[in-house]
Amino acid sequence: MNNVEYLQPDLAFVARLKQAGGENVKKCFQCATCVAVCDVTQSDKPFPRKEMILAQWGLKDKLFYNPDVWLCHQCGDCTAHCPRGAKPSEVLAAVRDLSLAEHAVPRFLGKMHASPAALAALFALPAAILLLAAMYANGLTIPGGEIVYSHFFPLKVIDSIFIPGALFAIITSFLSLKKFWGGMQRNNREKKAPDVAAVLGAVKDILLHKKFAQCRTNKPRYTGHLLAFFGFLALFATTNLVMMYHYLLGRETPLALGDPVKLLGNAGAVTAFAGVSYIIARRLAAPDETGKASYQDWTFILTLYAAIITGILAESARLAGIPAAAYPIYFTHLVLVFFLIAYLPFSKFAHMPYRAAAMVYARSNSKTN
Ligand code: SF4
Ligand code: SF4
The missing domain is CATH 1.10.1060.10 (Alpha-helical ferredoxin)
Structure with missing residues (x-):
């Protein structure tokens, strides 16, 4: 019984x-x-x-x-x-x-992300924090002379906002995934801990996009997702390398166009732009093949797209020497990036950690994989 x-x-x-x-x-x-x-x-x-x-x-x-x-x-x-x-x-x-x-932990943030009525509030929070930071840093005046974004937002001000935002995302991701993992173990009566082979196998599948490559009906999804994924990884690496330049080598932005880190960042932006453009075009042109996109799908895709575009425009406006456009675009870019990073466990972006956890769990407990 x-x-x-x-x-x-x-x-x-x-x-x-x-x-x-x-x-x-x-x-x-x-x-x-x-x-x-x-x-x-x-x-x-x-x-x-x-x-x-x-x-x-x-x-x-x-x-x-x-x-x-x-x-x-x-x-x-x-x-x-x-x-x-x-x-x-x-x-x-x-x-x-x-x-x-x-x-989601905390749950209310998960519910807010599922509700169109809460979208403005979710964007208003980082916008307000960054506005206050800009007021504190320079009285909200657009600096004269050469366009240097760190004159508007000094790196230490940016870091004091984005590092806590990233830590919040890491801690809440961990708590949300812990809840998911515990539930999988309870439901399936399989309690094996993740083993190294399962983790390495899942990482290999993700990097090679092996599962996407098996799609037939929505085959082009493989190309779009691959470009968006590696473009995002390059941009993530660039952000960390810029921090290392600053804190370890004392090198400041803007970097020269020929600098390896700058080249990586620009290549990442172009790759991510191509990938997300392709995903959006496919969703609009072939909804029967891509499946119906939900509110959460569109919120994530369009925020990511807007973050990539404002990043490209911010660099273009800086190179063109148009401060009245460059600084507001840069501000908008920061709001979008904060939204993507700090809310990662609650938005569609969370498909990355949840799918990775499921892949590791399945490999750890499968008799055939
Ligand atoms: S949509 Fe999902 S469940 Fe359906 S065939 Fe593709 S991978 Fe399998
Ligand atoms: S969803 Fe149901 S009806 Fe459709 S193929 Fe699967 S089992 Fe058959």
Whole structure:
């Protein structure tokens, strides 16, 4: 009797899931065609058929703490072949969207990110902090002479805002992932700790984009995601190298155009711009193949795009010597970057750590991988 498990369907969850993009969930009649066509699923625990019935029954905990929901790379192959038009890839995407608020620590930030009504407040916070910092640093006046962004925002002022923002993201990501990992262990009765081989295997899959490469219906997604991913990594590396230049070598910005760190940053910006442009163009031109984009999808994609564009424009305005444009653009760029970094565990950006955790969990516990 100790092994008896009582299921607690949650009909309100089914309604929420339908609202979040999984409106066709009830059409599924469990034929398993989706499992047969999914190239990403594991053979010992196939998905997404079982997730469809869990969703129909409203078993939200079985979905929220289910690594398979995050192993799905939204290629759309299952949706293209589903004979009932149940759109399993969109149902899983909706579960992932709802999961972000469920796992978020603190929870209210997850809920705010899911709500269009809270968007202005989320942007207002970094805008207000940066405005106050600019007032403190230079009385909010646009500096004369050569355009040097550190005259407007000294590096120590920037660091005093962005380092706590990044630490907040790291701590809350850790707490959110801990909750997710513990739930996966409880749900699946698999308690193996992540092993080194599983971590290395997942890192290799992510870097090579191996799972995206298996997509057929939405094949171009591989190219867009790969460019955006490596462009972002290059920009992240550039930011850290600029800090090392400043604190270890005493070198100040702006760096010469031929400096290796500058070259890396510019290459990262162009690569990320190309990748995100391609993703947006595909979403607009082929919505049937890419799947319906949610509010959280668009908020993240457009914020990332705006951050890349304002970064490129800030450099262009500086090189062109237009201070009236350069400093406001730079300010806007900082607000967008803060939004992306500090709120990472609550926005769609969190797909990176959640999917990585699910991949490590699945590899640690799989009998076949
Ligand atoms: S989602 Fe579609 S393909 Fe998958 S089991 Fe249900 S009806 Fe079949
Ligand atoms: S969208 Fe692709 S990866 Fe996800 S379940 Fe369907 S076929 Fe598998």
